[in-house]
Amino acid sequence: xxxxxxxxxxxxxxxxxxxxxECVQDMDHENMFWYRQDPGLGLRLIYFSYDVKMxxxxxxxxxxxxxxxxxxxxxxxxxxASTNQTSMYLCASTPRASSYNEQFFGPGTRxxxx
Amino acid sequence: xxxxxxxxxxxxxxxxxxxxxxxxxTISGNEYVYWYRQIHSQGPQYIIHGLKNNETNExxxxxxxxxxxxxxxxxxxxxxxxxxxxxxxxxxxxGSARQLTFGSGTQLTVLP
Numbered sequence: 001x002x003x004x005x006x007x008x009x010x011x012x013x014x015x016x017x018x019x020x021x022e023c024v025q026d027m028d029h030e031n032m033f034w035y036r037q038d039p040g041l042g043l044r045l046i047y048f049s050y051d052v053k054m055x056x057x058x059x060x061x062x063x064x065x066x067x068x069x070x071x072x073x074x075x076x077x078x079x080x081a082s083t084n085q086t087s088m089y090l091c092a093s094t095p096r097a098s099s100y101n102e103q104f105f106g107p108g109t110r111x112x113x114x
Numbered sequence: 115x116x117x118x119x120x121x122x123x124x125x126x127x128x129x130x131x132x133x134x135x136x137x138x139x140t141i142s143g144n145e146y147v148y149w150y151r152q153i154h155s156q157g158p159q160y161i162i163h164g165l166k167n168n169e170t171n172e173x174x175x176x177x178x179x180x181x182x183x184x185x186x187x188x189x190x191x192x193x194x195x196x197x198x199x200x201x202x203x204x205x206x207x208x209g210s211a212r213q214l215t216f217g218s219g220t221q222l223t224v225l226p
Contacts, residue, residue: 004157037216040218042215042216042217042218042219043158043214043215043216090157090158091157092157092158092214102160102163103158103160103214104160105157105158105159106157107155107156107157108155108156108157110155
């Protein structure tokens with residue numbers, strides 16, 4: 001089974017702190033994604049990466065950056081956390097060869113910014 | 115990607131079939147229908163997808179109408195663990211990385 005893991009299930013940070021969210025997948029997938037999920041807004045794509053050191057902005061990249069130094073790891077960085085970044089963050093991966101774009105999701109990180 | 119419409123919530127008795135409808139009247143000929151679900155406090159989980167033929171796997175069946183304007187996800191023998199939000203997504207399949215756009219979905223509650 002594909003396994004996508006995220007470094008924390010729950011995280012509480014203060015406004016202005018730098019926050020790192022880590023995602024690791026163990027199935028050699030090329031594509032990895034970071035989403036945030038908010039009530040009434042569904043999933044919104046922040047960034048995605050289709051290869052090591054490659055990244056593409058999603059729909060809401062402002063206030064975030066990402067890092068993909070190794071194929072299995074995709075990090076989401078909040079340079080200076082703000083209260084409006086309180087959300088559930090979901091990481092997903094999919095192999096490039098997948099014609100059907102079935103995405104495998106991690107369990108999520110619920111981030112609270114105070 | 116075509117827009118989808120799903121009921122906000124549904125109940126189903128444990129052991130009975132759960133039939134979750136989805137309308138996608140503006141679907142294009144090259145768009146697939148996908149279903150995902152999200153159990154509370156977990157990440158979304160892929161269930162099934164199809165183009166125009168009915169599909170079945172170990173989790174569920176997908177029935178797509180002949181005109182492709184609507185579909186139904188069927189969980190043949192619902193259990194309490196099937197309580198989740200179910201998302202119907204319609205999108206073009208490409209070989210490149212593409213994000214999924216999730217709407218509000220249907221909250222399915224399986225009752226004992």
